[in-house]
Amino acid sequence: MASKNNSKKSTLLVMAAALAVAFLPALAAATEHWVGDASGWTLGLDYAAWAATKQFKVGDTIVFKYSNPKHTVVEVGGADFAACTKPADAAVMRTG
Numbered sequence: 001m002a003s004k005n006n007s008k009k010s011t012l013l014v015m016a017a018a019l020a021v022a023f024l025p026a027l028a029a030a031t032e033h034w035v036g037d038a039s040g041w042t043l044g045l046d047y048a049a050w051a052a053t054k055q056f057k058v059g060d061t062i063v064f065k066y067s068n069p070k071h072t073v074v075e076v077g078g079a080d081f082a083a084c085t086k087p088a089d090a091a092v093m094r095t096g
Contacts, residue, residue, distance in 0.1 A: 030059040041066040041073070068096030 033054055036045050041064040056062075064073050075091040 030061065031057070032061045032063060034063045034065055036065075040064075041071065064093075066096050068094060071096075 033056065035041050035047065036050060039045055066073065073093040074086050075093075076086060080087055080090070
């Protein structure tokens with residue numbers, strides 16, 4: 001009787017391990033999303049519509065490709081974004 005229970009437990013364990021291994025590539029496959037796709041980060045693009053066509057997952061990277069030196073990206077908090085202000089210590093990206 002104990003042997004049957006151990007056999008069932010072993011079978012379940014092997015099945016669970018096989019399922020975990022089968023799903024690992026999907027979990028590890030992070031995606032790099034270029035904001036605006038071929039247009040890049042530019043004026044006049046509907047970014048809400050662009051984002052609605054994407055499925056973002058934890059681990060994905062969002063790339064802001066922009067024309068350097070015409071544009072920069074500044075990292076700000078929600079309140080500064082809403083007020084359209086840039087704190088003196090804000091990180092500024094200029095590499096495009």
